[in-house]
Amino acid sequence: MFELTELFIDSAALRARLARPHAGACVVFEGWVRNHHLGQPVRELHYEAFDVMAQLEGNAIVAEIEQRFSGCTVLCSHRTGALRIGELAVWIGVVSAHRAAAFQACRQTIEEIKRRLPVWKKEFHPNGAAEWVNCTTEAAARGPQPADYYARQTSLPEIGDEGQSKLGRARVLIVGIGGLGCPAALYLAGAGVGQLALMDSGKVELSNLPRQILFTTDDLGISKADAAVSALRARNPFIQLESLNAELTVQNARALVAGRTVVLDCTDNFATRFILHDACFSAGVTLVQAAVHRFEGTLDIFRRGDGGCLHCLRQDRSIADLDAAAVNCSGGAVFGPAVGTLGVMQASEALKTILGQSTDEMFRRTHLVNLIDCSVLSIARDRNPACPVCGQPEEKSSTASAITASPPVILDPTDLAALGSVRLIALLDPGETADPARLPAGTLCIPAGDIAQLRELIEEGCIVLTCRHGLRSAAVTRLLRAEGRANIYALAAGSRSIIPPPHGPDP
Numbered sequence: 001m002f003e004l005t006e007l008f009i010d011s012a013a014l015r016a017r018l019a020r021p022h023a024g025a026c027v028v029f030e031g032w033v034r035n036h037h038l039g040q041p042v043r044e045l046h047y048e049a050f051d052v053m054a055q056l057e058g059n060a061i062v063a064e065i066e067q068r069f070s071g072c073t074v075l076c077s078h079r080t081g082a083l084r085i086g087e088l089a090v091w092i093g094v095v096s097a098h099r100a101a102a103f104q105a106c107r108q109t110i111e112e113i114k115r116r117l118p119v120w121k122k123e124f125h126p127n128g129a130a131e132w133v134n135c136t137t138e139a140a141a142r143g144p145q146p147a148d149y150y151a152r153q154t155s156l157p158e159i160g161d162e163g164q165s166k167l168g169r170a171r172v173l174i175v176g177i178g179g180l181g182c183p184a185a186l187y188l189a190g191a192g193v194g195q196l197a198l199m200d201s202g203k204v205e206l207s208n209l210p211r212q213i214l215f216t217t218d219d220l221g222i223s224k225a226d227a228a229v230s231a232l233r234a235r236n237p238f239i240q241l242e243s244l245n246a247e248l249t250v251q252n253a254r255a256l257v258a259g260r261t262v263v264l265d266c267t268d269n270f271a272t273r274f275i276l277h278d279a280c281f282s283a284g285v286t287l288v289q290a291a292v293h294r295f296e297g298t299l300d301i302f303r304r305g306d307g308g309c310l311h312c313l314r315q316d317r318s319i320a321d322l323d324a325a326a327v328n329c330s331g332g333a334v335f336g337p338a339v340g341t342l343g344v345m346q347a348s349e350a351l352k353t354i355l356g357q358s359t360d361e362m363f364r365r366t367h368l369v370n371l372i373d374c375s376v377l378s379i380a381r382d383r384n385p386a387c388p389v390c391g392q393p394e395e396k397s398s399t400a401s402a403i404t405a406s407p408p409v410i411l412d413p414t415d416l417a418a419l420g421s422v423r424l425i426a427l428l429d430p431g432e433t434a435d436p437a438r439l440p441a442g443t444l445c446i447p448a449g450d451i452a453q454l455r456e457l458i459e460e461g462c463i464v465l466t467c468r469h470g471l472r473s474a475a476v477t478r479l480l481r482a483e484g485r486a487n488i489y490a491l492a493a494g495s496r497s498i499i500p501p502p503h504g505p506d507p
């Protein structure tokens with residue numbers, strides 16, 4: 001709830017109104033009138049507001065914060081009229097089940113109120129003079145200026161004012177705000193990328209903190225995208241930040257990448273990586289992708305028409321390699337500086353792409369970074385003429401239409417019905433068993449390595465593969481698609497519900 005008042009703010013009464021039986025924390029901010037501002041003594045203040053507009057905007061801010069931090073209740077009271085030294089000008093209280101959410105929500109409410117509320121402040125000095133704060137050109141000039149903020153990078157001849165404007169007009173999406181995404185976002189925000197969208201469906205956990213440098217212990221349990229936006233807003237007030245608390249899917253990928261200048265893939269699983277790659281390829285948006293395994297990482301910049309695509313890169317690798325790499329990325333051991341280094345390199349490549357400072361060779365090679373011997377090995381990433389995605393004639397128009405015509409490898413479960421008659425096949429690893437009671441009727445279970453049996457089954461009709469994590473089924477599907485078979489798909493989400501883990505709970 002938001003309210004404007006000309007009366008004294010009664011802090012205790014407001015706090016009593018916020019009392020909730022489920023609340024475990026109440027965070028209160030009080031803005032007081034002080035006797036000085038910018039080195040000048042102040043005698044009293046006048047606040048003036050466009051009442052109707054301020055009320056509407058205040059309501060909108062509170063509603064947005066309560067939606068962003070579900071379970072939080074926000075109460076904000078803002079004084080107008082004449083205020084004396086020591087009086088309360090603004091009171092913001094947030095209650096929540098958990099303190100971390102209450103702290104974050106309170107801080108973001110303060111920032112939004114300060115930035116958006118149409119309320120103006122007039123200072124009265126002891127000598128009788130009065131002035132509107134932040135309304136005169138001198139006052140405005142004393143505030144932080146973008147030119148000062150970016151001074152050290154605009155003095156680079158490769159950037160200059162022209163480059164800075166390019167960065168300001170750029171729209172960048174980062175998918176995955178973890179060990180790679182945090183440093184990447186930090187440097188893109190610092191460089192002044194005008195519109196930066198951060199996407200992650202996860203919440204901050206204790207084991208994230210050593211590598212995910214935008215987060216602190218205050219953020220535990222908070223949405224990663226929201227916490228990252230909050231941390232970046234405090235560092236650069238001159239850019240637009242958007243938090244996307246969602247998972248990337250086949251359904252939303254195209255809309256999310258449309259109109260972006262560059263997209264960064266900072267995720268840690270192969271299913272998402274292929275979905276994002278295919279959406280960027282289809283839209284002609286440059287994709288900067290990195291992956292880390294222990295002390296090593298790979299960096300690829302995919303630009304349609306340059307070098308091989310992700311499918312070219314992966315089709316000569318065995319499925320075991322892909323799965324092993326995925327397990328190591330998602331739950332395994334990782335050297336913190338390795339993800340930090342690769343995340344910063346992603347930011348660097350994204351900035352160079354926006355500025356037009358990349359060489360064409362960067363788009364045609366895979367860069368292998370090894371932190372054990374401090375080496376970077378760049379190997380050619382050639383286009384495979386047999387690649388089902390990019391191995392088409394050179395003309396971009398025909399490449400694009402070929403992609404549109406080629407059916408997706410990964411299928412969302414809701415799209416299953418549209419295929420008509422299909423056979424669902426669960427791939428089982430040694431030691432895995434499926435629960436027959438929970439399997440859809442007619443599902444066939446076969447050992448994951450039995451590719452020969454799958455080749456025979458495709459001859460009988462369309463098949464859809466699933467497995468516990470969704471990785472192996474996707475990889476097998478790509479393998480058989482590369483052999484020229486179209487009648488095969490993989491389910492996007494895997495089937496954890498029907499194939500329980502062989503040893504203990506899912507990591």
Ligand SMILES: [Zn+2]
Pocket residue numbers: 308309310311312313383384387388389390391
């Ligand atoms: Zn390809």
